[in-house]
Amino acid sequence: NAGVTQTPKFRVLKTGQSMTLLCAQDMNHEYMYWYRQDPGMGLRLIHYSVGEGTTAKGEVPDGYNVSRLKKQNFLLGLESAAPSQTSVYFCASSDRADSYNEQFFGPGTRLTVL
């Protein structure tokens, strides 16, 4: 099993450009999450999904959109990138059957917005 994978690993954007980050998991997990990690801020939840076709806002959703068209994929979109969105983005997934919600993380995508 590959676990949780993220594409791309690195990206540099100019202000105003758009992009989509892809997260894929092969563990048949129901729940998927997008976090951003910034120095001194820990991990902050952007959006999450509790199943195919569903999404919900997290702590810092502004400027981002998500879609969960397939159970194994969770896409994070930036429609008009801003320098404040420079960050490392992590995707995670967890199993609905796990009462304690252990999450499995991808390796991250480092995004720089100039």
Add this chain to the structure above:
Amino acid sequence: GNSVTQMEGPVTLSEEAFLTINCTYTATGYPSLFWYVQYPGEGLQLLLKATKADDKGSNKGFEATYRKETTSFHLEKGSVQVSDSAVYFCALSASWGGNTPLVFGKGTRLSVIA
């Protein structure tokens, strides 16, 4: 609301020193508690967990005990190694059933020098 507070770093120790990273939480009900570790350039990995009061989680020589009376989950290791250098995150899951995202502390960077 639910929150996690962990000691600020960075923490620098010599090899074979004793490690404690403090973590306290605020939550309603009976949360599950986790320590995640992030090695340089990687995503987060679960280090250990505890799901009820007085439980002790342990892994790779690390231990943490769920203390409900002090709402704490401090991470300890008796003898650290250079390979333990990483960022450590305390987290809680406040909902049984897995549909509530984890709440993370801000992370503590540990550097172990030979």
